[in-house]
Every structure is written in C-alpha cells, then in structure tokens.
Amino acid sequence: MLPESPANAAGVASITRNVDHADRLTASFVEFIRAGVVELNETVDLAAAARRAVAGFERPVEELVCRAPPSLPLQQAHGLLLERLIVNLIDNALKHGGVPVEVEIVRSGDAAVLTVSDAGPGLPEQGAEQLMQAFARGDASRGLPGFGLGLAIAQQTVVRLHGELSFGQSGLRHQVQARLPLTR
Secondary structure, eight states, rough: OOOOTTHHHHHHHHHHHHHHHHHHHHHHHHHHHHHSSSOOOOEEEHHHHHHHHOOOOOOOOEEEEEEOSOOOOEEEEEEHHHHHHHHHHHIIIIIIOOOEEEEEEEEEEEEEEEEEOOOOOOOTTTTTHHHHHHHHOGGOOOOOOOOOOHHHHHHHHHHHTTTTEEEEEEEEEEEEEEEEEEOO
C-alpha cells in the first residue's frame, strides 16, 4: 500500500521480504498440519512420485539422481503427501549434505524402501530424534533458510503410513531411509 519511491524503496523491500518469509512459514506449517490429517485413500506409484520430485529440482544428474523400478505401488497412501516426503528429504540432503544426492527406491519383501543419500557428514550423534521435532534446527543450519519443519513433516508422514524413518552412514555417505509397508 506504500507508494513506491526512491525515498521508501528500502522500507518497501524490507516489508516485502518479511511478508514473503511469513508466507513461506505459513505454507510450511500448513504442510505440517496436512501431513497429520489427509485421508490415506489412494494407491500411489512411489517410483513415479520419486522421479517427479527429483525432476522438480532441475539439477543435473551429476548432482541429483533417481534410481527406481518402473513402478512400485503403495496402497492406502496420498500422492501429494508422499511427494512432499521425498522433496523434504532431497531438500535436506542438498542443503545440509552435499552432492551428489542419490534417491533410490527398492522393494524389500513386503515394504518399499526409499533411501536418500548425500555426501555430507550426517546428523550429530543423538541428533535425529530432536531434529524430527517441529521447528527444531541443528546448529549447522542456523544460517540457512528454513523453518525446521522438513524432517518433522517427513517423520509424521512415515508414521502415518505405518513406516519407519532411520538415519545412518554407508561408507562416506549419509543416508536417510523410509521403510514403508506396501499394504496394510
């Protein structure tokens, strides 16, 4: 509502940044709430969801790659919720880990296993549980954009799907793994 002029350009820019920040926080919080309440009544192709999520980052294959079977249907799920889970895990890997980031989907018995690995140091010891709480941020991420909701949304989504989220190392690569039952 302020008229734009050279005299108030800095104030308008500051207000615009603050409104954008508040808008992103609100959207993230809505995603957190949605993860706990959406109806899980769809059969979702997890492999296709992973390929869409990876494509959305528009990164070269040297930085971000997806390995998945042609199809891996997950029953009693929600497409947008699964895509948000994958996007959040990739986003964390790119921000806090390091390239290359690899997304892998495999079938293991009666479960689908989604693994996102990066070249970063991983989570601090005993840090995973705290970082899965809403608005929690690790010390190393203080200077990076974000609200501390990504892993909380991921955890809430995996729990709703009766799965398990775990963190670990494989050689020099940090991994986050979501094990999701194919049927319930």
